[in-house]
Amino acid sequence: MWFSDRAKETVKEINISISGEMVENIPKELIAANSMYRMVETILLRDESNIEQINEEQLFAILNGMIADIFSACFTNLPQVIIVKCHESVIEKREASVKAAAKLLGKTTKIIERLERCELPSMDPDKMAHVDEWRHYLKQSIP
Known part of the structure; x- marks a missing residue:
């Protein structure tokens, strides 16, 4: 509490x-x-x-799973974030925005590769980018 x-x-x-x-x-x-x-x-x-x-071990396992799910939701949204950054409408900002997108992609490539090896839940891909949707999915999957 x-x-x-x-x-x-x-x-x-x-x-x-x-x-x-x-x-x-x-x-x-x-x-x-x-x-x-x-x-x-x-x-x-x-x-x-x-x-x-x-007990502490169970609590740690629950927290570990929740944090992993939050990261999964964030990384699922990365392609959309990178696309948006690359399509900056103001030409003066576009170069910096594309550089930021490339840097973001470079930092996350290994994480994305690891995530691709994991099995994602059977969720609507549009909902995967939202933490609240993951919470709802997890609540339904708990016996």
Whole structure:
């Protein structure tokens, strides 16, 4: 419960500091805090009746799986991100945008190769890029 409360508080603090404005680059702390909050809430909902019966190894395995699923969702979305970066409409920004896309692709090539060896769940490919869809899928697959 502490992690959930702390994450919620961090999200509130960051939202206040950016005054609710849309920002081009979302602070990494906001992304991390929001992810931590959602993971803790998912674990609490999943094991609502028997939270005390989970030992450290089981909790680690659950967290490990959740983090892997989040990364999978992010990497599934990479082709669309790279395409968008390469199609920058303003010519002055296009060169820098294409360089950023190439750098992103270079950094993730090995990860993508490893992911291709893994079996993805039977989800709609358009939904795979959304963490909420993965959460929904995982909730349905838990006995």
